[in-house]
Amino acid sequence: MTTLTDRYLAATLRSVPVARREEIATELRASIDDMVEGRTDGGQDATAAEREVLTELGDPDLLAARYADRRLQLIGPTYYLAWARLMKLLLSFIPVGVGVLLGLLEAADGGTVGQAIGAGIAGSIQVAVQIAFWVTAVFAVLERTKTPLHLPAWSVDQLPETPLHRQITVADTAASIGFLTLVIAYLPMQHFRSFVPGRDGGDVPVLDPALWSFWLPFLMAVLVATIGLEIAKYRAGRWTWPLVAVNAVLNLAFAVPVVWLMSTDRLLSPELLARFDWLQQGDNLNMLATAVIVGTVLVTLWDIVDSAIKAYRNRR
Incomplete structure (x- = not known):
């Protein structure tokens, strides 16, 4: 378990030059220990002495600016x-x-x-x-x-908890936001440029245009909210139970409509179904619907369970 001093040092060192962090950490920790020891020798409680010392040192960003000789x-x-x-x-x-x-x-x-x-x-x-x-x-x-x-x-109550490691990296966040942005952009674009060629030239839409009455705007809103979740995850640096709950709600808000629309033959556009003859043969359309539904359910469950496992490990 990290102490207030550990958290104070971490908050200070994040804003100082990397080359000086070890030197400053050693110097600052020694100063804090000496100041706390001086108070405890006088009979003060160690926890209260630590809080008083850190409060006197003040905002770690201000202290970091002084160490780095950076003018604010x-x-x-x-x-x-x-x-x-x-x-x-x-x-x-x-x-x-x-x-x-x-x-x-x-x-x-x-x-x-x-x-x-x-x-x-x-x-x-x-x-x-x-x-x-x-x-x-x-x-x-x-x-x-x-x-x-x-x-x-x-x-000192404003000091962030010092994470043992950062679960959510910049690269992961950038990749997730980039993918979500492409999906959001493709939903309206696929009606004009779906990359599925029609028989008479041009493209055929992948999704039923009738979904624009409600479901496609709803799914886009869910994806935009998911981008907000990615930003919140990065700021937190790791999975927390509130983030797991929001992630589960957003996953279900996207997956449930997709599964329902696919199971009722309302997701794919009639033009797309007419474009491929094999979809009209036997149970091929049902097999495709089953594959989409199963894939959606598995991906949703995996994402929810994975986030919950990571949040659970953070509490150990």
């Missing part, structure tokens, strides 16, 4: 950390969400894949620039006018 003065030192934390939060999900939405709208309006991707990237960049400008401008005004934010004082 883009807009002024008073509100710099509040500005930086808000910027990281807003830029972590808003530009991506807007970019996906703009790409989908471009594809639904008849745009090509390249146009949809271009619209999404351009929209993400524009939103990121607007967020950076306006948040910075607001904090600059607050700094100059000395407007109090009444932010709660830093305390």
Whole structure:
């Protein structure tokens, strides 16, 4: 089990140069131990002494800036950390969400894949620039006018738990978000460019266009929410039980409609079924439906069970 000192050191060292981390860790831990020992020698409880010492040292980001000789003065030192934390939060999900939405709208309006991707990237960049400008401008005004934010004082209770290892890596998150984005983009695009050639030229849609009345927008919304889950997983660094619960709900919200629509012959478009003669022969269509249903169920169960196992291991 990690102590408050371990957590404080981890929170401080993440913002200092890698080459100096070992040196700073040794120096800082020795200083904390000496300060705690000085208080316990006077009869103070060790746990209370540790909390007092860390509270006196203050916000680990401020301490890290002093160790790294880094000035926190883009807009002024008073509100710099509040500005930086808000910027990281807003830029972590808003530009991506807007970019996906703009790409989908471009594809639904008849745009090509390249146009949809271009619209999404351009929209993400524009939103990121607007967020950076306006948040910075607001904090600059607050700094100059000395407007109090009444932010709660830093305390040791805000220290993050020190993970033994990071389960969720940047590469895993990027790959998952990239795949989900492609699936979201393909759902409207497949009505215009499905890569399944028709008999008379052009492409035939894979999914029944009638699903646009409700089910396809619903499935796209579930996928967008799943992107949010991927971001939350990365920020947490590991699976937790609340994340497992959200993952299970999103998996079921996607899988149940797919299974039901496939079992009632409402998922695939009539044009696709008419395009392939073998689907009309014998029980081939039923075999395809069974394969899709079984595959969907297995993948869903595997993902839910896998996330639960990882969360369980984290508690041990």
